Amino acid sequence: MSCEFYKSEMYAWRPGEDLPDSKPLLDHLATCPECAQWFANFSASDEKIRQTFSEVPESPSLEAKIFAGLDYERLQKTPRRSTWRNWFLLPIAASLLVGITLGFGPWLQEARLSRQVATLLSQPPSAEINSTDQKQLLAWSAGALSGDAGLPPELSKVEFRAASSLEVASHKAVLLKMKNEQRASLLIIDAQLTAENTIKSFRETAGSDSRWSDGRRTYVLLFQGSEQDMRAYMTQMGIVI
Numbered sequence: 440m441s442c443e444f445y446k447s448e449m450y451a452w453r454p455g456e457d458l459p460d461s462k463p464l465l466d467h468l469a470t471c472p473e474c475a476q477w478f479a480n481f482s483a484s485d486e487k488i489r490q491t492f493s494e495v496p497e498s499p500s501l502e503a504k505i506f507a508g509l510d511y512e513r514l515q516k517t518p519r520r521s522t523w524r525n526w527f528l529l530p531i532a533a534s535l536l537v538g539i540t541l542g543f544g545p546w547l548q549e550a551r552l553s554r555q556v557a558t559l560l561s562q563p564p565s566a567e568i569n570s571t572d573q574k575q576l577l578a579w580s581a582g583a584l585s586g587d588a589g590l591p592p593e594l595s596k597v598e599f600r601a602a603s604s605l606e607v608a609s610h611k612a613v614l615l616k617m618k619n620e621q622r623a624s625l626l627i628i629d630a631q632l633t634a635e636n637t638i639k640s641f642r643e644t645a646g647s648d649s650r651w652s653d654g655r656r657t658y659v660l661l662f663q664g665s666e667q668d669m670r671a672y673m674t675q676m677g678i679v680i
Contacts, residue, residue, distance in 0.1 A: 552632050552659075555607050556650075557641050560641060560648065561645045564605055567604060569601045579602055585611060591653050591658065593680060594625070600618040610629050615627070625660055627656055627658055631656070633651065638650075640666045646661065646665075649680065660673065660678065
């Protein structure tokens, strides 16, 4: 059989398939350097697509749908036996699908952050350290975040009374409870999870939050009250974002 036939067969092959079904293709690859290189490039492309999906938060269903579509295309008998145009265009289609998926990445990330923030507003974690010593709390937080203990200038007037460590969207984070407002706390996440300064309101029983980023970390002011009360608190404390 020709190399063109085996190249089309590559699109139907998947790791772990039964050896009897894969043996003709594998035997050909062992004796044809050109096809072996073609197959190596093809496999690397598939792996890059999978790695891309692993960096997009909570998108297994989307990944499954796109790879199912690729499998469907690869398993169609007519395209597998047709001219070079079919298998030449498939990697291009895969690249376009990945591009579209990456466009959803920030939206998925923001949605995941919103869900976790809503949970923290209704069920905040217990404090791991209680102290009104600002330096002590920030030093403890720096250890939990694996970074420096500094805060952005817009939080210079804020003081804390307790802290706890947690994980948000697969990143290290700390939750600092405000000293001067029992309803307020500050969530610091060791990653940039939001691109804009935003204020989000949840159910009145849960509260509101405001979030922003300095390009390195994400800061979320959680407030167990209305958005109006939260804005008044931010004005009082000089938090302008």
